[in-house]
Amino acid sequence: MKLAIDRYAYLDSPIHHWQQNYKIVGLIGLIFSFAFINNLILLPIIIIITGIIFFLSRLPFSYLVSRLRYPGWFILAVVFLLPFMVGETVLFQWGELTLKLEGCQTAAVIVVRFFCILTISLVLFGTAPFLSSIKGLRSLGLPQVIVDMTLLAYRYLEEVGDMVNSMEIAIKLRGFDKHRFKYRNLQVLARLIGSLLVRSYERSTRIYQAMILRGYGYKIPGKKRVKKLLINPENYQDLLATVLILSIAISLLGLDLFLTIR
Amino acid sequence: MHIPDGLIPPSVCISGYALTGGMTWYALREIKKDSNPQANIPKASLLTAAFFVSSLIHIPIPPTSIHLILNGMMGAILGYYAFLAIPIGLFFQAVMFNHGGISTLGINTVIMGLPAIAAYHLFRLRDKVPRNRQFWTKVLAFASGAFALLLSATLFAAIAISTISPDLDAAQERNAIYLSLVSYGIQAIIEGAVTVMLIAFLEKVKPELLNI
Secondary structure: OOOOOOOOOOOOOHHHHOOHHHHHHHHHHHHHHHHHOOOHHHHHHHHHHHHHHHHHHOOOHHHHHHHHHHHHHHHHHHHOOHHHHOOOOEEEEEOOEEEEHHHHHHHHHHHHHHHHHHHHHHHHHHOOOHHHHHHHHHHOOOOHHHHHHHHHHHHHHHHHHHHHHHHHHHHHHOOOOOOOOOHHHHHHHHHHHHHHHHHHHHHHHHHHHHHHHOOOOOOOOOOOOOOOOOOOHHHHHHHHHHHHHHHHHHHHHHHHHHHHHO | OOOOOOOOOHHHHHHHHHHHHHHHHHHHHHHHOOOOHHHHHHHHHHHHHHHHHHOOOEEEEOOEEEEOOOHHHHHHHHHHHHHHHHHHHHHHHHHHHOOOOOOOHHHHHHHHHHHHHHHHHHHHHHHHOOOOHHHHHHHHHHHHHHHHHHHHHHHHHHHHHHHHOOOOOHHHHHHHHHHHHHHHHHHHHHHHHHHHHHHHHHHHHOHHHHHO
């Protein structure tokens, strides 16, 4: 199992240079403002904003397409029936099948919001190494236990993935046909998962002992462990970018609210 | 069984984050009651990675295939650590495979995490059984695996279908929820069976893993 998340984390673009903790604040704010959009008139605006941010990130378009494929099919399957089930204004009728305006509008809002949020998420986590994202979340106040668990789980994810791959090859070489559904196969797969859990557990004991030897959990008196989000002249450009993006996010929220109550 | 970005209203996303925040605080408080919570962090982390990878294994159900959710099993083994492990797994899925989403991470954690905690308490009932412990362990393992999945599926279907559009009428919503629960019912039986097999395996090979 290869983790492709850091594949484009080291490109040279304005988004890549944007410090990750500031980027998290700005782009998460934008993601939530996109989630609030309900007016059709704002959909082209959020598509343009998303397009500009994606263009600035210099991530390959093929990367976006490859990441959109699976969740895209899922969302299409979910909204597929909406134009036929929701609303009263008939656009087109073919026998029992009726295409309705309100259903089409709801489906369009969901699909555009989904596409824009997914693209911004991809830019957020695809333009910096995954470890920088975790450090960024830590500086924003994520509890230490969750940070430690995330870092350790991420560190061993690939190894556990390789472990399961070699176990799958081993059972296949012994004649296991995983394409058939029967009780015996389910038992073999359960034992495979069980072995994986046992191996991971045994390894975690050794890892914990190694961590203790390296001073895990020991706090130096008077020294703060976590570097908080600081504002200083070195990162004013990052701060400026965050303020700009948050202003756009707030403006979008205001516009959506204005259009709704008008 | 993950709600993608953009599908549900923002009020539900925010409520999801609020509920997750409250539950995480409670889970952390319960974890701190352990004699040595720090020692369990590497164990819970590696088991999180193992559960994440295990959930990618596909089980063929012709003409399609399913992947295991294992949130009941996570609850049975990890206890309150499961409520920390689940958002981590969901975060990995959202970032690495774009399953679920960042704005819906909170609500997806509630959908997967609350049933895991319920499964943990259900499975722990085996400690109170006076006799025939082996039999009751199997019964409770099946119940926690199947119940956690069914509860997750119910929450998922109810939230996704009832919030997708205000124009959808109640009868249609109810029918859609029932229909989706039929397919998840089959998966719940498989999930329960796998949980029984896994618990039986771990009891033979590494019983201390069931007492983290």
